[in-house]
Amino acid sequence: xxxxxxxxxxxxxxxxxxxxxxxxxxxxxxxxxxxxxxxxxxxxxxxxxxxxxxxxxxxxxxxxxxxxxxxxxxxxxxxxxxxxxxxxxxxxxxxxxxxxxxxxxxxxxxxxxxxxxxxxxxxxxxxxxxxxxxxxxxxxxxxxxxxxxxxxxxxxxxxxxxxxxxxxxxxxxxxxxxxxxxxxxxxxxxxxxxxxxxxxxxxxxxxxxxxxxxxxxxxxxxxxxxxxx
Amino acid sequence: xxxxxxxxxxxxxxxxxxxxxxxxxxxxxxxxxxxxxxxxxxxxxxxxxxxxxxxxxxxxxxxxxxxxxxxxxxxxxxxxxxxxxxxxxxxxxxxxxxxxxxxxxxxxxxxxxxxxxxxxxxxxxxxxxxxxxxxxxxxxxxxxxxxxxxxxxxxxxxxxxxxxxxxxxxxxxxxxxxxxxxxxxxxxxxxxxxxxxxxxxxxxxxxxxxxxxxxxxxxxxxxxxxxxxxxxxxxxxxxxxxxxxxxxxxxxxxxxxxxxxxxxxxxxxxxxxxxxxxxxxxxxxxxxxxxxxxxxxxxxxxxxxxxxxxxxxxxxxxxxxxxxxxxxxxxxxxxxxxxxxxxxxxxxxxxxxxxxxxxxxxxxxxxxxxxxxxxxxxxxxxxxxxxxxxxxxxxxxxxxxxxxxxxxxxxxxxxxxxxxxxxxxxxxxxxxxxxxxxxxxxxxxxxxxxxxxxxxxxx
Numbered sequence: 026x027x028x029x030x031x032x033x034x035x036x037x038x039x040x041x042x043x044x045x046x047x048x049x050x051x052x053x054x055x056x057x058x059x060x061x062x063x064x065x066x067x068x069x070x071x072x073x074x075x076x077x078x079x080x081x082x083x084x085x086x087x088x089x090x091x092x093x094x095x096x097x098x099x100x101x102x103x104x105x106x107x108x109x110x111x112x113x114x115x116x117x118x119x120x121x122x123x124x125x126x127x128x129x130x131x132x133x134x135x136x137x138x139x140x141x142x143x144x145x146x147x148x149x150x151x152x153x154x155x156x157x158x159x160x161x162x163x164x165x166x167x168x169x170x171x172x173x174x175x176x177x178x179x180x181x182x183x184x185x186x187x188x189x190x191x192x193x194x195x196x197x198x199x200x201x202x203x204x205x206x207x208x209x210x211x212x213x214x215x216x217x218x219x220x221x222x223x224x225x226x227x228x229x230x231x232x233x234x235x236x237x238x239x240x241x242x243x244x245x246x247x248x249x250x251x252x253x254x
Numbered sequence: 255x256x257x258x259x260x261x262x263x264x265x266x267x268x269x270x271x272x273x274x275x276x277x278x279x280x281x282x283x284x285x286x287x288x289x290x291x292x293x294x295x296x297x298x299x300x301x302x303x304x305x306x307x308x309x310x311x312x313x314x315x316x317x318x319x320x321x322x323x324x325x326x327x328x329x330x331x332x333x334x335x336x337x338x339x340x341x342x343x344x345x346x347x348x349x350x351x352x353x354x355x356x357x358x359x360x361x362x363x364x365x366x367x368x369x370x371x372x373x374x375x376x377x378x379x380x381x382x383x384x385x386x387x388x389x390x391x392x393x394x395x396x397x398x399x400x401x402x403x404x405x406x407x408x409x410x411x412x413x414x415x416x417x418x419x420x421x422x423x424x425x426x427x428x429x430x431x432x433x434x435x436x437x438x439x440x441x442x443x444x445x446x447x448x449x450x451x452x453x454x455x456x457x458x459x460x461x462x463x464x465x466x467x468x469x470x471x472x473x474x475x476x477x478x479x480x481x482x483x484x485x486x487x488x489x490x491x492x493x494x495x496x497x498x499x500x501x502x503x504x505x506x507x508x509x510x511x512x513x514x515x516x517x518x519x520x521x522x523x524x525x526x527x528x529x530x531x532x533x534x535x536x537x538x539x540x541x542x543x544x545x546x547x548x549x550x551x552x553x554x555x556x557x558x559x560x561x562x563x564x565x566x567x568x569x570x571x572x573x574x575x576x577x578x579x580x581x582x583x584x585x586x587x588x589x590x591x592x593x594x595x596x597x598x599x600x601x602x603x604x605x606x607x608x609x610x611x612x613x614x615x616x617x618x619x620x621x622x623x624x625x626x627x628x629x630x631x632x633x634x635x636x637x638x639x640x641x642x643x644x645x646x647x648x649x650x651x652x653x654x655x656x657x658x659x660x661x662x663x664x665x666x667x668x669x670x671x672x673x674x675x676x677x678x679x680x681x682x683x684x685x686x687x688x689x690x691x692x693x694x695x696x697x698x699x700x701x702x703x704x705x706x707x708x709x710x711x712x713x
C-alpha cells in the first residue's frame with residue numbers, strides 16, 4: 026500500500042524536489058505552502074500517513090502548526106525540517122510531539138530513511154516484521170537478521186546496514202561516501218575506503234553460505250547490488 | 255559637568271564647610287568656657303562676700319553699716335583687678351534685712367538681670383537675718399576680651415581656610431588631571447575601537463585601578479584583534495574550501511547540460527559526493543563554533559572505553575594494512591565507563607587515529623594507550639611519523655591550519671580535524687595535549703573526566 030506524505034515547506038523548489046523524489050520512491054504526496062494550508066488540507070484529506078514540516082515558514086511556522094495539530098488530536102507522525110541545529114529547537118520540536126527532526130542541508134535519501142524509521146516505529150503494532158527479499162537472501166529489517174537459503178548469516182552491524190541498503194534497490198549504484206554514511210556514520214566520512222573492507226567481508230560471508238547474489242564494484246565510485254551488467 | 259570640575263568643586267566645598275563649622279564650633283566653645291570660668295569665680299566671690307557679711311553680723315550683732323564693708327571689699331577687688339588684669343567681673347550686692355528692707359546696695363546703676371542673680375537667705379545659727387542678692391555684672395572688659403579672642407580665632411580660621419583652600423585647589427587641579435588623563439585616554443581608545451581600529455592600545459603610567467582598567471582595555475582589544483583576525487581568515491578559508499567542491503559541481507553540471515558529459519549514475523554520484531562534502535564542511539564549522547561556545551548539545555551515554563576504541567580501531571585496519579602499519583592497543587585491565595556522546599568522541603578518535611596512520615611512514619607503528627590517571631581517562635595516540643616542528647605546535651588546533659601547505663584536501667581533509675577534536679573533547683570537560691619530537695613521532699593525548707558513579711556501572 027502506498028503511503029501518503031504531506032510536505033509543508035514555503036520554498037517551492039525544495040517542496041517540489043522532495044515531492045518528485047518521494048514519488049519516485051513510491052509515495053503519494055500532498056503539498057502545502059504553509060501551516061494554514063497544511064491544516065486546511067488535513068481537515069479535507071484524512072489519508073496522510075506522515076508529515077514533513079518545515080520550521081521556518083512565514084505566517085504560521087512549523088512549531089505553531091505542530092502545536093495546533095496536536096491540540097486538534099491529530100496523531101499523524103511529524104518530521105520537522107529545520108535549519109537550526111541548536112538543541113533548544115530540537116527539544117522544542119520533539120517535546121511538542123514531533124517524531125523526528127532533520128537538519129538542512131539534508132539528503133533526500135536521509136529523509137526517506139528517517140520517514141521509514143518513524144513509520145515503522147509508529148505503526149509497529151499493526152504491521153509485522155519488514156522484510157527485503159532478494160534472490161536467495163532474506164533480510165529482516167526489524168530484527169536485523171539476514172538469512173541465506175534459510176541459514177542465518179553472522180553479519181556485523183556495519184555489514185548488515187550495507188547489505189540492507191544495497192539489496193533494497195538492486196542495480197542502484199551507491200558511492201563509497203554514501204555507503205559510509207549509511208553504514209558507519211558521518212565520523213568516518215574521510216576514510217570512505219574502509220567500506221571496501223566491509224564489502225569484501227560481506228561478499229565472503231554471503232558466498233560461504235552459498236548465495237548467488239553479487240555485490241558489484243562500480244569502478245572509481247562505489248558498489249551496487251546485482252543488476253544487469 | 256566634567257569630572258575635573260566635580261573634583262575641584264567637592265574639594266573646595268569640603269574646605270569651606272570645614273572652616274565654617276570650625277569657626278561656629280569654636281565660638282560656642284569659647285563662649286561656654288568663658289561663661290563657666292566666670293560663673294565659677296563669681297560663686298567663689300559671692301561666698302567670700304557672704305562670709306564677710308556673716309562674720310560682720312556675728313561680731314557686731316546687726317547688719318548696720320554693712321554697706322561700708324561691701325564698699326571696701328568692692329574697692330579692694332577693683333584695685334586687684336586693675337593690678338593683675340584679671341578677668342573677674344564686678345558683683346553688685348543687695349542685702350535685705352529680715353523685714354525685706356534694703357540695707358545695703360552696691361549695684362549702683364548697673365544693669366540688673368534677674369537671670370544671673372544669686373538670691374540666698376542669710377542665716378546665722380538657723381535664724382534668718384536677711385536676704386542676700388548678688389548680681390554679677392558682665393563687665394565690658396570681659397566681653398571685649400572674649401570678643402577679641404573669638405575674632406582672632408575666626409581670623410586665623412579664615413586665613414587657614416584661604417591658604418588651605420588655595421593649596422587644596424592646586425592639589426585638586428593636579429590630582430583631577432591625574433585622574434582624568436587615563437580616563438580621557440580610555441575614552442579616545444574606545445572611540446578608536448568602535449571605529450574598527452582594534453590595534454589601538456592605551457598606555458597608563460599610574461599604578462592604581464586606572465592602570466588595571468587600561469590593562470583590561472588592552473587585553474580586550476588584544477582579544478578583539480585576534481578574533482577579528484580569526485574571523486577574517488576564517489571567512490577567507492571557508493570561501494576557499496567551498497570554492498573547490500563548488501567548481502567541481504558547477505563544471506560537471508555545465509558539462510552535462512551542454513552534452514559534453516553523459517549524466518550517468520556515476521557522474522551524478524560524484525557530484526552528489528561533492529555536495530555531501532560541502533554540507534559536511536558547513537556542519538563541521540557549525541558544530542565547531544557551537545563546541546567552542548560550549549553550547550554543543552551532547553547526547554551522553556555511559557560507554558565502555560576499551561570496547562568503544564576497539565570498534566573504531568577495527569575500522570582502520572584496512573588503512574593500516576595498506577601502509578603495513580602495526581596498530582597496537584594497550585587497553586586497561588578493567589571495564590571503564592565514561593559518560594560521553596559516542597558520535598562526537600568517535601569523531602575525535604577517528605580524526606586523531608586517522609592522522610596518526612596517515613602521517614606514519616610505511617612499516618611504522620601506531621600505539622593507542624588507554625589508562626586512568628586520577629579522575630580522568632587518558633587515551634593517547636602515538637605515531638612514528640616525522641613529527642611536528644615545535645614552532646607549528648601552537649597552531650595545529652586552529653581551523654584550516656596545515657603545518658605543510660602541500661597537504662591538500664585529497665590527502666588530509668580540510669584542516670578541521672584537530673580543531674574539531676579539541677572542540678569536542680573540551681565540550682566534554684576534557685583536555686587535549688600534543689607532544690612531538692622531530693624524527694621520532696607525535697603523541698596526541700586526550701583526557702576525559704570520569705564520573706564516580708559511572709565507574710564499574712554496567713548498564
